[in-house]
Amino acid sequence: MINLGFFPSRQLAWYMVRLFLTRSFAVMVALVLILATLDLLGESGKILAVPGNTDADLWRYVSYRVPMLISRFLPFSVLLGTLIAFVGLNQNSEVVAMKAAGLSAHQILAPLVVASIGIAGLLFAFNELVVVNSTRVVTAWSDNDYKPVPQSSGVVSNVWVLDTDDLIRVGAAGGRPFTAERVTIYDRTGGVLHRVIQAALAVPRPGKGDWLLHNVSIYNADMNVVRSFPQMTGMKGVTRDQLTLAKVDPTELPYWTLKKQIAELEAAGRPVEEAKAGLAHKISGPLSTVLMPLLAAIAAFGLARSGQVLVRAAIGMALGFAYFMVDNFSLAMGNAGTYPPLVAAWAPFFLFLLIGETVLIRTEE
DSSP, X not given: OOOOOSSXXXXXXXXXXXXXXXXXXXXXXXXXXXXXXXXXXXXXXXXXXXXXXOHHHHHHHHHHHHHHHHHHHHHHHHHHHHHHHHHHHHHTTHHHHHHHTTOOHHXXXXXXXXXXXXXXXXXXXXXXXXXXXXXXXXXXXXXXXXXXXXXXXXXXEEEEEEETTEEEEEEEEETTTTEEEEEEEEEEETTEEEEEXXXXXXXXXXXXXXXXXXXXXXXXXXXXXXXXXXXXXXXXXXXXXXXXXXXXXGGGSOHHHHHHXXXXXXXXXXXXXXXXXXXXXXXXXXXXXHHHHHHHGGXXXXXXXXXXXXXXXXXXXXXXXXXXXXXXXXXXXXXXXXXXXXXXXXXXXXXXXXXXXXXXXXXXX
């Protein structure tokens, strides 16, 4: 007789969830310890090479890196933990007993999927409250070669601005009085380049709405000639805010802060494809834990005496690895602007949801 309840047995559901959580947690602890040790071995020489750094700085580095490792490898830990739990259940014929009691494959997986949704929610909160801060601090510290990080000077570098059809690149902007250095203006109409204007220095003209360019060199692409001028005006309508908005890193900002900065970047005419893909991935990334029981389910079904349990476990692991590879590739394409941000963040999730369901139905249902 087939049991049509979503959770046909509370005791069985808790038993499955307990197996799933304990094994996933054990795998995560082992992975984080190993990876944190290897990471520290690779960076300890650089940290201690800085005068004034001590063993306390090594522990500080570990405290920053451990949350980042947990965030990155928790979905993979869930995959391995599910595989370990399913292999044990299969070898002990517990899955056969569940099937004999009238449970379908989806009913057996249901408690694990619900637990995975809870893990995804906790991972999202952990990323928002802990990981973004750790990432921001350790990135600034490592970029400064593990020397004490100085206070921000307010100067931003390598800024790109889209002004209607024109592209503007500024080597550095900021200071008092406000100036822009190493300015390059790509004068375009309908995507066709007409002039390249280079200036050593640009100063905003109060009340004029444009900038005074100094030491100007103009390449006319239509006539193939170069002309030089000591001064000229340009960049009409470009504001200081458009230049001082720093490039945002989605891994260093909470969800709502990132969403606000994306709106500011869009208003300033700055490229936002990478930031939008990162924003969407803040949701799809933690939700990848929901896929792991489905991808690992192939190890649960099939007779243990057929001798294919390890083969099925290897297939489940391969599916999980394939998901992470496709997810990273898709996100890279989104960062480059090749894929739309929503497609880059969500396509791998729905693709492997379909693959997992197809494999489960073909092998068991």
